[in-house]
Amino acid sequence: MEFKxxxxxxxxxxxxxYRQIIIGKLKPGEKIPSVRELAVKLTVxxxxxxRALQQMNAEGILYTKRGEGNFVTEDxxxxxxxxxxxxxxxxxxxxQSMNALGVxxxxxxxxxxxYLK
Amino acid sequence: MFGRFFTVTLNGKVKRINxxxxxxxxxxxxxxxxxxxxxxxxxxxxxxxxPFLGGLEIFFSTAxxxxxxxxxxxxxxxxxxxSNESYRLIPLSDIKYYLGNLLSSVTSFLxxxxxxxxxxxxxxxxxxxxxxxxxxxxxxxFNRFDSPGxxxxxxxxRAVAWIAVNLIxxxxxxxxxxxxxxxxxxxxxxxxxDFLPGFPSKTFLTISRLFIIVLLCWIFSKIANFVxxxxxxxxxxxxxxxxxxxxxxxxxxxxxxxxxxxxxxxxNLVLFTNxxxxxxxx
Amino acid sequence: MENVLxxxxxxxxxxxxxxxSEINLSLKPxxxxxxxxxxxxxxxxxxxxxxxxxxNYRGLxxxxxxxxxxxxxxxxxxxxxxxxxxxxLKIDQVINLYEHLYDDFDREQFEQLFKFxxxxxxxxxxxxxxxxxxxxxxxxxxxxxxxxYLLDEPFSGIDxxxxxxxxxxxxxxxxxKATVLISDHFVNEITAILDEVVVIKNKTILTHQSAEAIRExxxxxxxxxxxxxxxxxE
Numbered sequence: 001m002e003f004k005x006x007x008x009x010x011x012x013x014x015x016x017x018y019r020q021i022i023i024g025k026l027k028p029g030e031k032i033p034s035v036r037e038l039a040v041k042l043t044v045x046x047x048x049x050x051r052a053l054q055q056m057n058a059e060g061i062l063y064t065k066r067g068e069g070n071f072v073t074e075d076x077x078x079x080x081x082x083x084x085x086x087x088x089x090x091x092x093x094x095x096q097s098m099n100a101l102g103v104x105x106x107x108x109x110x111x112x113x114x115y116l117k
Numbered sequence: 118m119f120g121r122f123f124t125v126t127l128n129g130k131v132k133r134i135n136x137x138x139x140x141x142x143x144x145x146x147x148x149x150x151x152x153x154x155x156x157x158x159x160x161x162x163x164x165x166x167x168p169f170l171g172g173l174e175i176f177f178s179t180a181x182x183x184x185x186x187x188x189x190x191x192x193x194x195x196x197x198x199x200s201n202e203s204y205r206l207i208p209l210s211d212i213k214y215y216l217g218n219l220l221s222s223v224t225s226f227l228x229x230x231x232x233x234x235x236x237x238x239x240x241x242x243x244x245x246x247x248x249x250x251x252x253x254x255x256x257x258x259f260n261r262f263d264s265p266g267x268x269x270x271x272x273x274x275r276a277v278a279w280i281a282v283n284l285i286x287x288x289x290x291x292x293x294x295x296x297x298x299x300x301x302x303x304x305x306x307x308x309x310x311d312f313l314p315g316f317p318s319k320t321f322l323t324i325s326r327l328f329i330i331v332l333l334c335w336i337f338s339k340i341a342n343f344v345x346x347x348x349x350x351x352x353x354x355x356x357x358x359x360x361x362x363x364x365x366x367x368x369x370x371x372x373x374x375x376x377x378x379x380x381x382x383x384x385n386l387v388l389f390t391n392x393x394x395x396x397x398x399x
Numbered sequence: 400m401e402n403v404l405x406x407x408x409x410x411x412x413x414x415x416x417x418x419x420s421e422i423n424l425s426l427k428p429x430x431x432x433x434x435x436x437x438x439x440x441x442x443x444x445x446x447x448x449x450x451x452x453x454x455n456y457r458g459l460x461x462x463x464x465x466x467x468x469x470x471x472x473x474x475x476x477x478x479x480x481x482x483x484x485x486x487x488l489k490i491d492q493v494i495n496l497y498e499h500l501y502d503d504f505d506r507e508q509f510e511q512l513f514k515f516x517x518x519x520x521x522x523x524x525x526x527x528x529x530x531x532x533x534x535x536x537x538x539x540x541x542x543x544x545x546x547x548y549l550l551d552e553p554f555s556g557i558d559x560x561x562x563x564x565x566x567x568x569x570x571x572x573x574x575x576k577a578t579v580l581i582s583d584h585f586v587n588e589i590t591a592i593l594d595e596v597v598v599i600k601n602k603t604i605l606t607h608q609s610a611e612a613i614r615e616x617x618x619x620x621x622x623x624x625x626x627x628x629x630x631x632x633e
Contacts (some may be wrong), residue, residue: 005621009610009614033602040571044591045431045570047429047430047431048611051611122500125496125500203481203482203483204454207480208470211468311414312414313415314416328605375490390452
């Protein structure tokens with residue numbers, strides 16, 4: 001796993017975990033790897049992983065069982081919302097780069113359906 | 118920690134001594150064999166001494182030479198450990214480090230002497246049992262002591278014992294003093310080099326260091342001359358002949374040696390704790 | 400929480416040349432910190448002063464609350480390339496020496512690290528390649544249970560496999576409360592594992608920042624470090 005060096009790593013770890021959850025690699029209610037396991041897997045600092053997990057706990061997408069570790073939430077609405085957020089984020093980036101190429105917002109959807117054919 | 122450091126350094130030193138003694142014995146045996154056994158005619162050479170006594174003599178002379186060599190090697194080795202960064206990183210105060218290193222060197226040297234004596238006794242024992250002539254010579258030598266009045270007046274015996282004890286003390290102090298002086302030269306020249314403005318090259322640095330050492334030796338020879346005006350070393354006393362008055366002076370003179378030795382030790386400890394950095398890597 | 404390392408007004412001279420001047424630095428427990436600077440900036444000297452082998456400095460150096468040289472040594476583990484040991488020593492002899500000399504040496508952890516680094520015990524010290532030797536040094540350094548680890552340019556001249564193994568072992572075996580200070584003149588190989596960055600330049604510490612704080616400004620640590628060094632040259 002390669003990280004961008006000019007974006008805070010804890011944000012990138014969060015992104016990585018969101019994706020793992022959305023594509024089903026980590027299922028609702030499933031225990032996620034320990035902090036150190038994640039750090040080793042991603043070759044990042046343990047403290048940084050800790051920070052990412054803390055934020056995800058605060059957001060509710062993860063919950064902690066004392067002494068057992070972190071688990072993925074079983075709250076389907078929250079998971080759905082997270083997925084929606086991620087999709088919106090990607091769409092935002094897409095639109096931005098289209099705009100940068102001089103494509104107006106109105107043209108995007110027709111261009112996209114043309115492309116997808 | 119002191120004990121651990123002592124054993125680790127002692128082990129290294131003892132290992133080398135074992136190797137030296139091993140080769141000494143091997144070479145003594147080989148040398149004896151080639152000297153006394155005629156390989157051409159396959160018989161023992163006709164010589165005035167037996168091969169056993171000859172071997173004993175060879176062993177004894179190599180022992181004396183090795184004793185000096187090992188002393189010098191031990192001095193150098195001790196200084197090398199003093200500047201060894203791997204060892205200097207262990208949590209041990211500098212004073213304990215210096216003394217621990219010194220103590221393990223002394224112990225290893227004593228170990229060498231004991232080993233040499235044991236080997237000599239074994240060789241001598243073998244010669245005594247196997248060489249008839251040697252046996253009778255030894256027997257007559259020891260029989261002389263049995264005759265009454267051999268030792269002379271008790272007063273003389275005491276004088277001889279007194280001289281012997283002082284001679285041994287003198288030799289031990291001398292060994293320490295010489296080592297401390299070598300150590301002093303090493304420590305002080307390094308401290309001076311580290312203080313002086315930078316050196317352009319390694320060769321220049323080595324030459325400067327040698328120059329400083331020569332300079333220090335010269336200064337100390339002047340000081341020694343000055344001190345010599347009113348201090349007679351035990352060696353002076355031994356050389357001028359020992360009688361009455363000078364016998365009593367002997368102990369005093371040794372005491373003087375002890376003071377000088379301790380003085381150097383104290384100077385070295387100060388230099389070592391405050392100025393002497395271990396060698397940097399690379 | 401008490402600082403693992405506390406340096407105040409440190410000055411160090413050798414051969415009448417200032418090598419370190421007015422260094423102030425505090426490190427908290429549990430962090431991985433890079434000490435960055437050009438060759439000759441004083442990184443090694445700073446580490447030697449902290450480790451208690453460089454003498455005659457002025458100022459205060461405290462490791463885990465201990466100021467005396469030899470007491471500091473008990474709280475830190477400094478990589479030096481084992482140059483003090485004879486090259487003819489076998490690796491397991493070196494290990495035994497280490498175990499004997501340090502009571503905080505953890506044999507079990509060492510064996511794990513040793514296996515992880517894929518080292519073998521039969522070789523002699525002088526037969527090791529640069530990468531192997533550095534891995535052995537790291538394994539030995541990390542097998543001591545101390546508060547502060549000082550790694551002096553552990554990645555110089557070794558291949559990327561060995562580098563990855565060293566970085567992984569650092570993540571895997573570093574105690575939560577232990578602090579690691581890694582010096583390097585080249586930064587991008589370790590940026591992902593850093594908590595903080597200390598840049599040393601012109602004999603003193605130029606800046607000490609959190610790695611994530613630098614990235615928050617959309618700047619990579621490499622760019623940040625390079626910009627600090629370019630400022631002068633313009």
